[in-house]
Amino acid sequence: MALVSRTPFVGGNWKMNLTHARAVELARAIDAINSASGNRSVDWAVFPPFVHLGAVAATLGERSHVGAQDCSAHSDGAFTGQVSASMLAEIGCTSVLIGHSERRHGLAESDALLSRKLTRALDASLIPILCVGETLLQRDSGDAHAIIQSQLRGSLAGHDELALTQLIVAYEPVWAIGTGRTATPDDAAHMHRTVRQTLEDLYSARFAQRVRVIYGGSVNAKNAAELFSCEEIDGGLIGGASLNATDFGAIMTAAAARVGQ
Ligand code: PEP
Numbered sequence: 569m570a571l572v573s574r575t576p577f578v579g580g581n582w583k584m585n586l587t588h589a590r591a592v593e594l595a596r597a598i599d600a601i602n603s604a605s606g607n608r609s610v611d612w613a614v615f616p617p618f619v620h621l622g623a624v625a626a627t628l629g630e631r632s633h634v635g636a637q638d639c640s641a642h643s644d645g646a647f648t649g650q651v652s653a654s655m656l657a658e659i660g661c662t663s664v665l666i667g668h669s670e671r672r673h674g675l676a677e678s679d680a681l682l683s684r685k686l687t688r689a690l691d692a693s694l695i696p697i698l699c700v701g702e703t704l705l706q707r708d709s710g711d712a713h714a715i716i717q718s719q720l721r722g723s724l725a726g727h728d729e730l731a732l733t734q735l736i737v738a739y740e741p742v743w744a745i746g747t748g749r750t751a752t753p754d755d756a757a758h759m760h761r762t763v764r765q766t767l768e769d770l771y772s773a774r775f776a777q778r779v780r781v782i783y784g785g786s787v788n789a790k791n792a793a794e795l796f797s798c799e800e801i802d803g804g805l806i807g808g809a810s811l812n813a814t815d816f817g818a819i820m821t822a823a824a825a826r827v828g829q
Contacts, residue, residue, distance in 0.1 A: 573813030576781050576796065576803040576823035579697060579808025580614040581637065581784075595627045597813035602820060604633045609804070609827040612627055613663050614810065616711055618651055635663035635697070638671060641748075643691070651671050651684075663695035663803075667705035667723060668741045673703065679722025686727060695734045695798065696807070698723055698753040699784070700763070704743035712741075713762045721765045729771040737763050740807040744785025756783045760800035773825045789805035789815040792822035 577641070584595065595614060602612065613635040616624045625634040640650035656664060666689060667682040689696040700719040702712040716739070724732070739759050744751055751759070760781045768776035783795055784805030795801050804825045809815040 569598045574778065574802045574824050575609065575611050577611045577613075577780050577782055578590050578803045578816075578820050578823045579612065579635065579663075579665075579782070579805045580618075580667070580752060581800040581805055581807050582614060582810060583637070583670070583807060584617055586616070587810060588620055589816050591616050592623050592627050593625045594811065594813055598816055599633075601629055601813055601817035605817065605824075606823060607824045609664065609819065610776050610823045612820055613706050615663075615665055616725065621656070621661060622659045627738040629725070632662050634661050634662045635695070636661050636666065638686055639664045639666070639688055639692075639694070641681055641688060643688060646810065653688040653694055657692040657694055661694060663697055663736075664689045665697050665699060667699045667719075669699060669701050669740055669745055671698075672699065672701075673742055674721075675697050679719060679725070680703075683725050683727070686723060690727070692799065693748065695736060696732075697736045697782075699738045699740050701740040701742050701745075701785075712759065716759060716762050716765045722761065724770060729775045732771075732775070733778075736781050736782060737767075738784050739763055740784035740805060748786050750791055751783070752793070753795050753801070756795060757798040757800040760798075764800070776777045787816035787819060789822075792819040792823065795796070 580608050615632045615637050636656045639653040660777045666685050671677045686696050700716050702715040706715045707752055763781045764776045780802040782803040787804040787806050788809040
């Protein structure tokens with residue numbers, strides 16, 4: 569019997585990459601690889617740039633595996649350049665990244681703002697993937713665990729357990745994103761335990777055990793299996809390696825192997 573009862577989740581964050589044609593081609597290739605593998609034990613989604621979302625959702629059809637990289641903290645109105653969560657749901661998105669480090673750190677998005685984005689995502693019935701992670705400076709200062717706790721507490725403020733049944737938390741150390749430097753499985757698992765303990769402190773042990781906590785930061789086809797073999801690591805958020813269908817397929821296969829552990 570499988571030891572792990574949480575269904576693994578693998579997300580492919582395409583960031584600001586790919587032409588329209590290449591995005592559709594990549595979606596098709598990933599879908600084909602996944603269908604050929606016959607693997608149904610992993611939840612997965614790709615996160616294309618906004619302008620490609622509709623076409624990728626149409627390509628992937630009914631089994632929409634498409635998410636957005638961000639959403640507005642507002643529901644509608646005079647917010648030039650922003651995209652609302654309900655607009656994303658309307659074109660076939662089922663999930664959304666909230667607080668990816670390239671926004672949290674790169675664009676100084678605060679926990680309070682992320683909490684409001686979370687509200688909008690939940691209102692639109694999108695699965696929220698809340699990203700947390702410490703910088704290298706914070707890690708070297710011994711503050712990594714406190715930072716993760718504080719980001720979780722701040723971003724989840726005002727949200728109750730019942731509304732968060734679909735929540736996924738992505739632990740993504742900033743120093744590992746796009747750097748080729750990955751957290752060791754032990755290190756990542758330790759941080760994931762902090763995430764789960766914080767969720768337990770905020771809500772309940774039952775809730776904390778149900779939430780999927782995935783790892784992101786230079787995961788690739790070679791290191792995925794070792795990371796996903798840790799009981800605490802319920803899958804991954806993949807940047808660079810998700811732009812290659814074969815690699816992304818191999819990462820999904822590594823996540824599927826977890827189910828048989
Ligand atoms: C990411 O974008 O969330 C990410 C983890 O990127 P990479 O896999 O390239 O480090």
